[in-house]
Amino acid sequence: MTKEKKKKEKIDRSQFLSLAWLGAGLALIGETLGALGWFIQPINDGGFGGxxxxxxxxxxxxxxxxxxxxxxxxxxxxxxxxxxxxxxxxxxxxxxxxxxxxxxxxxxxxxxxxxxxxxxxxxxxxxxxxxxxxxxxxxxxxxxxxxxxxxxxxxxxxxxxxx
Ligand code: FES
CATH class of the missing domain: 2.102.10.10 (Rieske [2Fe-2S] iron-sulphur domain)
Structure with missing residues (x-):
């Protein structure tokens, strides 16, 4: 494996990790907002409170x-x-x-x-x-x-x- 190829692979791994962290962070934010939305939505669907x-x-x-x-x-x-x-x-x-x-x-x-x-x-x-x-x-x-x-x-x- 050439030095240049190793360097490119390293960058790819680094980019992959960044993207993985970004994806995990976005998923966590999405889940948090979803859960928050569920808690604060007005109860008017025919259940208690409606x-x-x-x-x-x-x-x-x-x-x-x-x-x-x-x-x-x-x-x-x-x-x-x-x-x-x-x-x-x-x-x-x-x-x-x-x-x-x-x-x-x-x-x-x-x-x-x-x-x-x-x-x-x-x-x-x-x-x-x-x-x-x-x-x-x-x-x-x-x-x-x-x-x-x-x-x-x-x-x-x-x-x-x-x-
Ligand atoms: S008697 Fe009902 S809560 Fe105390």
């Missing part, structure tokens, strides 16, 4: 409590047929509150807060009723707007939506 189609009116008999997982809320259909959407988040320290069918109430597993079907505090350290979301009905379908939650001091029928 409008959730919960189901048809017939799917929620009066007196039922239904967890709508993708919206992180319970849809409580009251005995008069109206709807109340309760955020699953405990108003004490934010744990997810399950509905306990055999207790007929929400029972937070973290510190024992209890809430009734209307989301009102029935016991434990929770400082206020469960927050609620606005419900609206269109052409027999029940929708819940999870973009904005509402705090309250007590249940009031104005928090419900008539079918």
């Amino acid at each position: 409008i959730i189609k919960a189901g048809t009116l017939e799917e929620f008999p009066p007196g039922s409590i239904t967890l709508v997982k993708e919206g992180r809320f319970f849809l409580s259909r009251l005995d008069d047929g109206s709807f109340l959407a309760l955020w699953q988040r405990c108003t004490h320290l934010g744990c997810s509150v399950p509905w306990e069918e055999d207790e007929d109430q929400f029972h937070c597993p973290c510190h024992g807060s209890l809430f009734d079907k209307l989301g009102e505090v029935a016991g434990g350290p929770a400082p206020r009723p469960m927050d609620y979301f606005r419900v609206f009905i269109q052409e027999g379908e029940v929708f819940v707007d999870t973009e904005e939650s509402f705090e309250r001091k007590a249940f009031d029928p104005s928090q419900t939506t008539q079918a």
